[in-house]
Amino acid sequence: MTGPMWLQWFYVFFWIALIGLMAIGGYFMFRKFLKALPKADGKSILDWQEYYINQTLHLWNEEHKALLNDLVSPVPELFRDVAKQTIAGKIGELVVKEEAKQLTQEHIIRGYILATPRRDHKFLIKKLKERQIDISPYQELLQ
Structure with a gap:
């Protein structure tokens, strides 16, 4: 005998769920793997990100950290540290390329816009309105 019917269906759903969760996890691991591969210049996306953060670390004060x-x-809290590191890397890239002597609120907002997908910009706009920060200088980047 093969067992009760409910147990057979449980096994089917269990294996579908297991394979689905493993596929989702593998997708995110593969994305991280691709970011760690060296590009033509010999450095990976993660290497450049770390470089820009280290170059501009001394420019961050408590107010800037609080804004970020x-x-x-x-x-979501699970992804927040990775998001902060990615955004801080983009902010650092902007500051280094502009050869700015100090970090400004404008750098933080522009870096956030450039580092995040368009679908997340609605959250940024909401947060900026809560802080009463004018979004008109960033309209071109938000579109």
């Missing part, structure tokens, strides 16, 4: 933390607060 507030902007990424809608991101």
Whole structure:
């Protein structure tokens, strides 16, 4: 005998769920793997990100960190650290390429916009309105 029918259906759903969850996990691991592969210049996306963060670390003060933390607060806690690192890397890239002597609120907002997908910009707009920050200078980037 093969067992009760409910147990057979349980096994079917269990294996579908297991394979689905493994596929989702594999997708995210593969994305991280691709970011760690060296590009033509010999450095990976993660290497450049770390480089820009290290180059601009001394420019971050508590106010800037608080703004970044507030902007990424809608991101689920599980992914928040990765999101902050990605955004901070993009902010650092902007500062280094502009050869700016100090970090500004404008750098943080522009870096956030450039580092995040368009679908997340609605959360940024909401947060900026809560903080009463004018979004008109960033309209071109938000479109």
